[in-house]
Amino acid sequence: MGRKQQRGEATVEQVLDAALCVYAARGEQGLTVSAVTEASGVSPGSLYHHFGSLEGLLDALTMRWLGRLLDALATALEPARTARAGVRALVRAYFAFVREHPEAARLVHSARADHHGMGHAGEIRDFQQVRISSIAGWVGARQASGELAPLPGPLIESLVLGPVVGAARRWIAVGDIDLDEALRTLPERIWRSVAP
Template sequence: MSPKQQRGEATAAQVLDCALDIYVAQGEAGLTLSAITSASGVSAGSIYHHFGSLQGVALALAQTWLNRLLDELGKALEQTDDARSGVHAVVRAYLGFARLNPDAARLMHSVTADREITAHAHRVRGAQEARLAPIAAWLHAHQASGQLVDLPLPVLESLILGPVTGIVRRWLSVGDIDMEEAARTVPERIWRSVGR
């Protein structure tokens, strides 16, 4: 990577770090171009060059953290031998990721992220393909071995991750969920809905 590319990546990372801090402190309303330029020291022109728009910053921020989550889920699966332990590991990894990164989890599960990811769903899915392919292959292999129910992969993925997403959203917004208890009890409940 050339020095110019390294500087560009460092600038983009700086903008995203500042954008997350602003989002956490002030919410979506506070996430303005002026606030980002002020906090990051990066010019508006440079922000537009790297992200195309303010919405591009929000999308890149959500994608960055979603990619980190997917990396953690992939690593969790790599350390398992069977479908049951894999489902347990993925659920615990997701809950653990949210507990360790509550600010990023709040953004990832926000209306802001939902709106931007939905608006650019095909592009986002394409950018995540390298991270999603091993997870999909794992699901397919365990379906083929008879350990997971025979459902379309998007449905199976939703049955595994949907409840976890709901738990994380409620924990972030209401705070009435004990995440340690959830990590102990929820993986087996999810396994019962998808395992054979």
């Protein structure tokens, strides 16, 4: 990698880090070009060069953290020897991510991220393909061995992650869910929905 490319990647990282800080402090409405350039020390021209627009920056920031969440889930699945243990590992990893990165979790679970995801689902899947394929491979292997119900992958994903995402959203937005209680309760209930 050349020096210019390294500087460009460092600038992108710097802007993304600053953008999350601005988002955490001011919310989506406060995420402006001037706020991000002030926080990052990067010129508006550089921001536009790397991201095209403020919308492009927000998309890149969301994809960055969605990728990190998917990495955490894939990593949690690797050592799970059984499908049941995998469900527990996924729930634990998801809630750990939400607790460790509450502002990033707020962004990933935002209405704006949902809206973007609905309009660009294919692009997002393509962009996250490596991460998604390792999780799909794990699920496929457990289905082949008879440990998971023979349901389509998207339905398994909905049954496993739907309740977890719902609980995480509620914790982020309202705060009336105890994630420790959810961690004790959800894995077994989710397991029953996907067991063979």
